[in-house]
Amino acid sequence: MNRLILLISFFIATTSCGHGQPENKSQIIPGAYQLADYLPLLKDKNVALVVNHTSMVGPSHLVDTLLSLNVNLKKVFAPEHGFRGDADAGETVKSGVDVQTKLSIISLYGDNKKPTAKQLAGIDVVVFDIQDVGTRFYTYISTMHYMMEACAESNKPMIILDRPNPNGMYVDGPVLKPAYQSFVGMHPIPVLHGLTVGELAKMINGEGWLNNKIKCGITIIPVENYNHKNQYSLPVKPSPNLPNDLSIKMYPSLCLFEGTVISVGRGTYQPFQQIGHPDFKDLPHVFTPESIEGMAKNPRYENQKCYGIDFHQTDFGGGFSLAYLLDFYQKYEEKDFFNSYFDKLAGTDELRKQITNGLSEEDIREGWAGELNSYKVLRRKYLLYEDFE
Structure with missing residues (x-):
């Protein structure tokens, strides 16, 4: 022992965690x-x-x-x-x-x-x-x-x-x-x-x-x-579709797209590092989802070219952003942008309604600010480690 x-x-002494x-x-x-x-x-x-x-x-x-x-x-x-x-x-x-x-x-x-x-x-x-x-x-x-x-x-x-x-x-x-x-x-x-x-x-x-x-x-x-x-x-990827630091950083903002018509790159080797849709042909980045054992057996838009954004080419610093969700909602011309999974991921139906009503990210954030501030106060009671604030 x-x-x-x-x-x-x-x-521990000779490697970096x-x-x-x-x-x-x-x-x-x-x-x-x-x-x-x-x-x-x-x-x-x-x-x-x-x-x-x-x-x-x-x-x-x-x-x-x-x-x-x-x-x-x-x-x-x-x-x-x-x-x-x-x-x-x-x-x-x-x-x-x-x-x-x-x-x-x-x-x-x-x-x-x-x-x-x-x-x-x-x-x-x-x-x-x-x-x-x-x-x-x-x-x-x-x-x-x-x-x-x-x-x-x-x-x-x-x-x-x-x-x-x-x-x-x-x-x-x-x-x-x-x-x-x-x-x-x-x-x-x-x-x-x-x-x-x-x-x-x-x-x-x-x-x-x-x-x-x-x-x-x-x-x-x-x-x-x-x-x-x-x-x-x-040091170890936490799940098959979060393979690196960028995917983990982007995941909080991009996971909401799982409740929409947009692909988050499942069926590629860069999931949660790119988003796209077959109809967005004016966007420069292109990827084609394929069936990948252990990652995405039946990915959305399998074998179809998707056009969108490569987050390797952006300077997103981390945290939670609605900017990409609002942008892609506005680009999509049909009314079936959201599916029933979106509200579960968002934890509320208010976010979907705010987006469809045309609210800006600033206005949307103002709507959840009170509950978020109350949570921040609650969170302090349970911290084991020094906080960022």
């Missing part, structure tokens, strides 16, 4: 790396993990790390995209047995989003370790919510190994209305919520958002040397 911990400590950090800043160290802080909590316990391909401890997956330390792992719960992260968005994630470890894999996507009491039977503690990207509609936090709820109902403690939020320096967008709660929006928070998963778990508990306001017994292993001012480059 000591040998592995030393190996991981050496890896947080790219772009000033040289005089200390290394950012995710919670999963801090074995000495949570291994005692797993000793002689039957352990279940909620993990995926991002759950790395240096060069080793958390599953392999804990097995090598003789932790009694019983099963793995897998979120959207699967345990190995090779399933397309919305694709069925199958339960079964992991070939490499022989562990039982239980899908928490599709019809079984919340673990049953039977699935948690015999488990003493659940460990959650998944890299999030800080947006309300990214479903890993919905999986965390349902696992917290299931653990609370079965009186199981939960350990959350926290990781940095690559969009954690922003709080912006409309706040979700309860009527639009879904798996792509479980909580009354803005599009960019400015929290790590550990901070959000504290908020979920503190605000009574679990069923019947029950609370989950959580222990958070925080990230060392992280704050919400940090720029953080993810």
Whole structure:
């Protein structure tokens, strides 16, 4: 055990987890790396993990790390995209047995989003370790919510190994209305919520958002040397269609296009780095979506040329912008620009109505400013790290 911990400590000391950090800043160290802080909590316990391909401890997956330390792992719960992260968005994630470890894999996507009491039977503690990207509609936090709820109902403690939020320096967008709660929006928070998963778990508990306001017994292993001012480059792509820093930066603004007729580049190797439509032939950038296994099996406008914008050629600084959505809405001449998914992603029907009524981005932002400011006050209660303000 000591040998592995030393190996991981050496890896931390000789590699960079947080790219772009000033040289005089200390290394950012995710919670999963801090074995000495949570291994005692797993000793002689039957352990279940909620993990995926991002759950790395240096060069080793958390599953392999804990097995090598003789932790009694019983099963793995897998979120959207699967345990190995090779399933397309919305694709069925199958339960079964992991070939490499022989562990039982239980899908928490599709019809079984919340673990049953039977699935948690015999488990003493659940460990959650998944890299999030800080947006309300990214479903890993919905999986965390349902696992917290299931653990609370079965009186199981939960350990959350926290990781940095690559969009954690922003709080912006409309706040979700309860009527639009879904798996792509479980909580009354803005599009960019400015929290790590550990901070959000504290908020979920503190605000009574679990069923019947029950609370989950959580222990958070925080990230060392992280704050919400940090720029953080993810060492592992969080999902198949967020392959790099630019896609993660653009995702909060471009995901709303999934509720429209516009392609976000699924079916190419640059998803969420370009947008387009077959009719916008006056725009200079061209891409053609194709079926790509593990990324987009049936992409919108498959084998059709789309014309639009390449965000490699822009200077978008990050955060949440409506500029591209408003621009493309105005370019599109038909009335079917939005589909029913848009309101779920936006967390409200107000944004769609404001756009169709011709409001400017400034006017739209003024409409959600009050709720956003109230959320910012609420958020401060649950912060574990220094804020950007």
